[in-house]
Amino acid sequence: METATTPIVLKYDATNLGKFKSTTHYQFKEVLNGTLEDTDLTELLNLSKDRECAKSSPTYWAQVRINKKWHKPRLTGLFKTEFQEVYKGDTEKGRNKVIFKFLQSKQELTIYYFKDLYYPNFYKEGLNRFKNILQYNQ
Numbered sequence: 001m002e003t004a005t006t007p008i009v010l011k012y013d014a015t016n017l018g019k020f021k022s023t024t025h026y027q028f029k030e031v032l033n034g035t036l037e038d039t040d041l042t043e044l045l046n047l048s049k050d051r052e053c054a055k056s057s058p059t060y061w062a063q064v065r066i067n068k069k070w071h072k073p074r075l076t077g078l079f080k081t082e083f084q085e086v087y088k089g090d091t092e093k094g095r096n097k098v099i100f101k102f103l104q105s106k107q108e109l110t111i112y113y114f115k116d117l118y119y120p121n122f123y124k125e126g127l128n129r130f131k132n133i134l135q136y137n138q
Contacts, residue, residue, distance in 0.1 A: 007112040008034035014107050022049040039113045040091045
């Protein structure tokens, strides 16, 4: 079984913070340890608060933009973690793990993308492995 690997780190900036009550759009800024094409993410992201329509009840929903349209179904639900402003999710039915970390009052977003990570206890053990990164707020 694979253990937690080095994530692809993607950085985004908010483009419309405060314009909508429950939705924020983010524009891709830079990537570390890979390319944007190595992930399920796109240059534009739509993060919206959950409206309690799904049984899973995530805090936020992440959506990608493909061909000038917000793609459905949504990429993933984002769930609270023990760390402030840090949320977890997965893509491709659990195949890839993602950690979303908001910085600067949600003006900046850092995403840790773990590609092809089959690790059942990742969110319990993996988050502790990255505790020093996740607790640090810039």
